[in-house]
Every structure is written in C-alpha cells, then in structure tokens.
Amino acid sequence: MLRARRQLAWLLVLAVLLAVLASALGRAAQAGDEEQPSVATVRARASNPIAGERLYAICAACHGTEGGGRVAGEIPVIAGQHPGVLIRQLVAYRNGVRWDVRMEHAAQIRRLGDAQAIADVAAYVARLPTPLGNQRGAGQNLNIGANIYDRRCRNCHGAAGEGSAVRDVPRLAAQHYGYLRRQFFDVLEHRRPELEASHSAAMQGLDRDAIDGIADRLSRFKPAKNSR
Ligand code: HEC
Ligand code: HEC
Incomplete structure (x- = not known):
C-alpha cells in the first residue's frame, strides 16, 4: 500500500516535470516563430491596417508616405502590392x-x-493607391521587351503586370525602371537565390537589351486596381 502510494507520488512528480518542460519548449518555439516567423504564421493572423498605419512610419522614411519609393537609392514602389507578396518579402528579409x-x-x-x-x-x-510618376526607361528596347514579356512572363505576372493576389505573384506594373533592372542583374549575379531558382527558365539567355526592354515595358504599364 505504502509502496503503491510512493510510486504514485513519483509519477505525479514526473508528470509535473514533463508539463513544465513541455510548456518551456512551447514558449521557446513560439518566441522563435515570432523572431523568424514563417509566411504561414503571418498569414494566419487577422491583420489590422490601422495598427499597420502606425508601423508604416518606419517604412515612410525610405519608401515615402505614399509608398512610392525613391529613384535615388533604388527604393521600390510598394504601395498597392498584393498583401501576400508583401508578407513574403518582409519574411524573406527578416529570415535572411x-x-x-x-x-x-x-x-x-x-x-x-x-x-x-x-x-x-x-x-x-x-491598401495604398499606387502613386503615378514612377521612373521609366529611355524607350529604346520596348519592342524586344514587350515581345519577351508576352512570351515568358505574362502568364504569371499578367497582361498588364498586375500579378496575382491569389497566387502571390508580384505586381510589377509602374515600378521604377532602375529598381526592376537591378533585380535582373541581382539574379544574374546570384544575389537573389530564391528568385534565381524560380526564374531560371524565364530569365535564361536574356541580354542587356532584353533586360532593359522588359524593365522599361513594366515601368510603363498603368497600375492596376488594388487587390485590397
Ligand atoms: C532604410 C530604408 C528602408 C526602410 C526603413 C524600409 N525599406 Fe523597404 N526597401 C528598401 C530598399 C532599398 C529596398 C530594395 C532592396 C532590394 O533590392 O532587395 C526595399 C524593398 C522592400 C520591399 C520589396 C519590394 C519588392 O518589390 O520586392 C518591400 C515589400 C519593402 N521594402 C517593404 C518595407 C516595409 C513594409 C518597411 C517598413 C516596415 C520598409 N520596407 C522599410 C529600403 C527601406
Ligand atoms: C511561373 C510563374 C512566373 C513566371 C513565368 C515569371 N514570374 Fe516573376 N515572379 C513570380 C513569383 C511567384 C514571384 C515572387 C517570388 C518571390 O516572392 O520570391 C516573382 C517575382 C518576380 C520579380 C521580383 C519582384 C520583386 O521586386 O521582388 C521580378 C522582377 C520578376 N518576377 C520578373 C519576371 C519576369 C521579367 C519574367 C519573365 C522573363 C517572370 N518574372 C516570369 C512568378 C513568375
């Protein structure tokens, strides 16, 4: 009887220890998930754009109060980008x-x-409307650019560069020419490994004129209506 009771006491102690350990591990995992959250974790949150407006003060310093970016420093337009795309990019920068x-x-x-x-x-x-007046190219390679865009990119990025909110394909319409152009060279020079992997076929064999033409074409598309 005494032995049984002692065994029970030990079992209880063990159970309490396990519970404490499990909760500590859970908390550590949660903290890690906040530090380096996955796209799925962020998407699962009910978003609050009013709280977002306050946070946007951090971003406005570079991207401007309207989200139009800046030509100097190659800071991209972000206003009106699909929410899923924005989340993916922020998570990608946060997670290195x-x-x-x-x-x-x-x-x-x-x-x-x-x-x-x-x-x-x-x-x-x-939800920010895309501001007009983005930087465009010189117009020299627009035909080459339009041709390649229609054959290789339009399927995913849309007839007018509007992307897709459902498939998380970025809107590229009315983005700054210089920023777009640099993204291609970043891919060619291995500075955007994820983009390189997903675009190796689409961007294969593009020469300077083709890159110039595609970036120029995209910079001239009219911004589409916001998906949010
Ligand atoms: C110190 C300047 C600076 C600040 C502050 C800043 N950004 Fe950026 N942002 C940049 C630059 C420069 C790039 C382009 C970087 C690159 O080429 O990868 C960029 C790129 C981005 C992109 C990727 C755009 C694309 O088309 O893929 C997103 C999204 C973005 N920023 C959102 C934000 C948000 C949201 C904030 C505020 C929380 C913010 N940024 C704060 C300078 C800044
Ligand atoms: C199979 C669909 C698909 C095709 C084809 C495709 N893209 Fe993309 N593109 C995507 C997706 C999805 C992303 C977002 C990738 C990410 O979040 O890292 C993207 C991202 C990009 C970006 C990065 C935007 C930014 O600022 O972060 C550029 C630039 C781009 N694509 C240009 C092109 C061009 C130019 C072509 C044709 C030569 C092309 N893409 C073909 C699906 C596609």
Whole structure:
C-alpha cells in the first residue's frame, strides 16, 4: 500500500516535470516563430491596417508616405502590392533569405515587431493607391521587351503586370525602371537565390537589351486596381 502510494507520488512528480518542460519548449518555439516567423504564421493572423498605419512610419522614411519609393537609392514602389507578396518579402528579409542591409534592418523584430506587426503593415501598404510618376526607361528596347514579356512572363505576372493576389505573384506594373533592372542583374549575379531558382527558365539567355526592354515595358504599364 505504502509502496503503491510512493510510486504514485513519483509519477505525479514526473508528470509535473514533463508539463513544465513541455510548456518551456512551447514558449521557446513560439518566441522563435515570432523572431523568424514563417509566411504561414503571418498569414494566419487577422491583420489590422490601422495598427499597420502606425508601423508604416518606419517604412515612410525610405519608401515615402505614399509608398512610392525613391529613384535615388533604388527604393521600390510598394504601395498597392498584393498583401501576400508583401508578407513574403518582409519574411524573406527578416529570415535572411533576401539580402539588403536597409531592409534587413527595417524588418527586424526589434524594429518592426512580431508576426502580427508584419501582417498589419502589409495590410496597410496593400491598401495604398499606387502613386503615378514612377521612373521609366529611355524607350529604346520596348519592342524586344514587350515581345519577351508576352512570351515568358505574362502568364504569371499578367497582361498588364498586375500579378496575382491569389497566387502571390508580384505586381510589377509602374515600378521604377532602375529598381526592376537591378533585380535582373541581382539574379544574374546570384544575389537573389530564391528568385534565381524560380526564374531560371524565364530569365535564361536574356541580354542587356532584353533586360532593359522588359524593365522599361513594366515601368510603363498603368497600375492596376488594388487587390485590397
Ligand atoms: C532604410 C530604408 C528602408 C526602410 C526603413 C524600409 N525599406 Fe523597404 N526597401 C528598401 C530598399 C532599398 C529596398 C530594395 C532592396 C532590394 O533590392 O532587395 C526595399 C524593398 C522592400 C520591399 C520589396 C519590394 C519588392 O518589390 O520586392 C518591400 C515589400 C519593402 N521594402 C517593404 C518595407 C516595409 C513594409 C518597411 C517598413 C516596415 C520598409 N520596407 C522599410 C529600403 C527601406
Ligand atoms: C511561373 C510563374 C512566373 C513566371 C513565368 C515569371 N514570374 Fe516573376 N515572379 C513570380 C513569383 C511567384 C514571384 C515572387 C517570388 C518571390 O516572392 O520570391 C516573382 C517575382 C518576380 C520579380 C521580383 C519582384 C520583386 O521586386 O521582388 C521580378 C522582377 C520578376 N518576377 C520578373 C519576371 C519576369 C521579367 C519574367 C519573365 C522573363 C517572370 N518574372 C516570369 C512568378 C513568375
């Protein structure tokens, strides 16, 4: 009888220890998930664009209050980008999968905040109307660009560069020419490994004129209606 009771006591102690351990592990995993959240974690949050507007002050310093970016410094237009695409990019910078010191700094948990903050700021940016007056190319290779775009890119990025909110394909319409052009060279020079992997076939064998033409063509598409 006494032995049975002692065994029971030990079992209870063991159960309590296991529970404490499990909760500590759970909390650690949760903290890690906030520090380096997955796209799925961020998407699962109900986003609040009003909270996002407050957070956007961090971004406005570079991307401007309207989200139009800046030609100097090759800061992209982000206003009106699909929310899923914005989330993917912010997570990629935070997790060190996409490299740019300025964005890696801005997307840090200490600066931007947790997974909820990423969801909120993305919701706000997705609702901003795309400002007009982006930088365009010189117009020299537009025919080559239009031709290649229609054959290789249009299927995914849309007839007018509108992308797809459902498939998380970025809107490229009315983006700054210089920024777009640099993305291609970043791929060719292995500075965007994810984009390189997903676009190796589409971007294969493009020469300078083709890259110039595609970037120019995209910069001239009229911004489509926001998906949010
Ligand atoms: C210090 C300047 C700076 C700040 C602050 C900043 N950004 Fe950026 N952002 C950039 C630059 C420069 C790039 C282009 C980087 C590259 O080429 O990868 C960029 C790229 C991006 C992209 C990728 C665009 C695309 O087309 O793929 C997104 C999305 C973005 N920023 C959102 C934000 C948000 C949201 C904030 C605020 C939380 C923010 N940025 C704060 C400078 C900044
Ligand atoms: C199979 C579909 C598909 C095709 C074909 C395709 N893209 Fe994409 N593209 C995507 C997706 C999806 C992303 C987002 C990738 C990510 O989040 O890393 C993307 C991202 C991009 C970006 C990065 C935008 C940014 O600022 O981060 C550029 C630039 C781009 N594509 C240009 C092109 C061009 C030019 C072509 C044709 C030569 C092309 N793509 C063909 C699906 C496609």
